[in-house]
Amino acid sequence: MSQSLDRALVILRELGEGPRTLDDLAAKLDVHKSTVLRLLRTLEKHRFVQREGARHHRLGTALFDLSFRALEERDVRRAVEPHLRELNARTGHTVHLASYEAGEVIYIDKYDSRHQVRMYSRIGKQAALHCTAVGKILVGALPEPERRAIARSIPYPKLTVNTITDADAYLAELEQVRQCGYAVDRREHEDFIHCIGAPVRGPRGEVLAAMSLSVPEMLLDFEGLLGLLPELLGAARAASADCGWRPDAQGNT
Amino acid sequence: MSQSLDRALVILRELGEGPRTLDDLAAKLDVHKSTVLRLLRTLEKHRFVQREGARHHRLGTALFDLSFRALEERDVRRAVEPHLRELNARTGHTVHLASYEAGEVIYIDKYDSRHQVRMYSRIGKQAALHCTAVGKILVGALPEPERRAIARSIPYPKLTVNTITDADAYLAELEQVRQCGYAVDRREHEDFIHCIGAPVRGPRGEVLAAMSLSVPEMLLDFEGLLGLLPELLGAARAASADCGWRPDAQGNT
């Protein structure tokens, strides 16, 4: 564990919240400002940070470069992108692609709704495991022991009246999701927003990612959204085919 | 300047090229592998790096999070996005939004062509200053001394037969761009690809960003692309209006 690197990464995280001055950062890290200055200079040299005006610093362009490179390397994303885009075009609603990595579910692609009212999200943002459709799909696809371990260890913040708040109910829900081949989030994450999700599978039937459709209730009620299920499942199936999935042996929906 | 941070950033850049092993990185940095290990562990703790299999490391999800946050903070991007998207929808071609920051021009948004043949680019990628439409727009918008300084200092790699290869020709071109209110790249960057660009302006008429349209010649010849100029200028003007531009005093096109 490297102290200075550690501090630098905290600086980056802090700058993610918005531009900061040298003193802001020094106070946050509880170190002398000259220390912050030196770290910032190194970050600047590599274009991870740039100055804004005389005294503010913000995140730099190297981050964009790196992260889009990394995103591009994910074959799933590239393969699914056209299907995601078409689903967005057909329905007009917000669509997401999410992936499970290292214990977390994050959005790796997204197309916004054409309507004024939209769900807020962002590529790179973590999705809650217990109250999102993509979270249920991806955790539900893990081997049983891991699934249990996760269900036991995660917190269950109650975000709406419908949010699942304990491990047993969560595990039961995951089982249901596995059976159905799709997941729903009926106002569990945000009031007034419904969501349905489906898995994108690879050659051996393994789940590579999850695709979802999110709609505010004022545009479409829950039954209406379920009416779009065939669209979603169709898109997910087409995307899976592009990822090498062969719908043979196992009788997955 | 912090040595360990410096090394860590080099590691990140290297991982941007693809997953690496510990020894790969140690060789690249010319340090002992235990040193690399410690840096990686710190990076991992902050989710900037994650393991892939037992022995490979790759970029982690914190990068996505940070970079999309940073992108979101740029108001220009948010304001222009719908216009960019519509231009893409109307023409079916690749559209870009680029911004000048700290001496470089980078793409900050993009919508891909609907056609099979596409121009390769990526958000976060640097655009060449001397042979792209967005480069000409953005450098051309800088105050005269800075413009000259840039023209004198940048390299002029000859990428096609049409590429501008000296400072004087470049400065003349920039002057022309300022007059016209738009820029062209007629096969200067890549053979077989034409491009036109226009500025997005802010409240005081200052150039905030550049919007461009790129089309492979096999789809549309240069005159055909010029036919789309009104579309581009219309989108740029609408975007400028959303950024607070008032087309009063100065008689800019």
Add this chain to the structure above:
DNA sequence: AATTGTTGTTGCACTGCACGCAACGAAGGA
């Protein structure tokens, strides 16, 4: 099954570098 090679991991001792300090400089407001 034993051997060899490769790669990740750990404990330790040394020293170089990252740290805090304090003084300076620049910019802006009263």
Add this chain to the structure above:
DNA sequence: TCCTTCGTTGCGTGCAGTGCAACAACAATT
């Protein structure tokens, strides 16, 4: 003009980061 508030610099010190060497885990080869 003074005063405050920042960013910046040079310097001495101590500890954090380094290289080393031994170890562990695993795969490939014999």
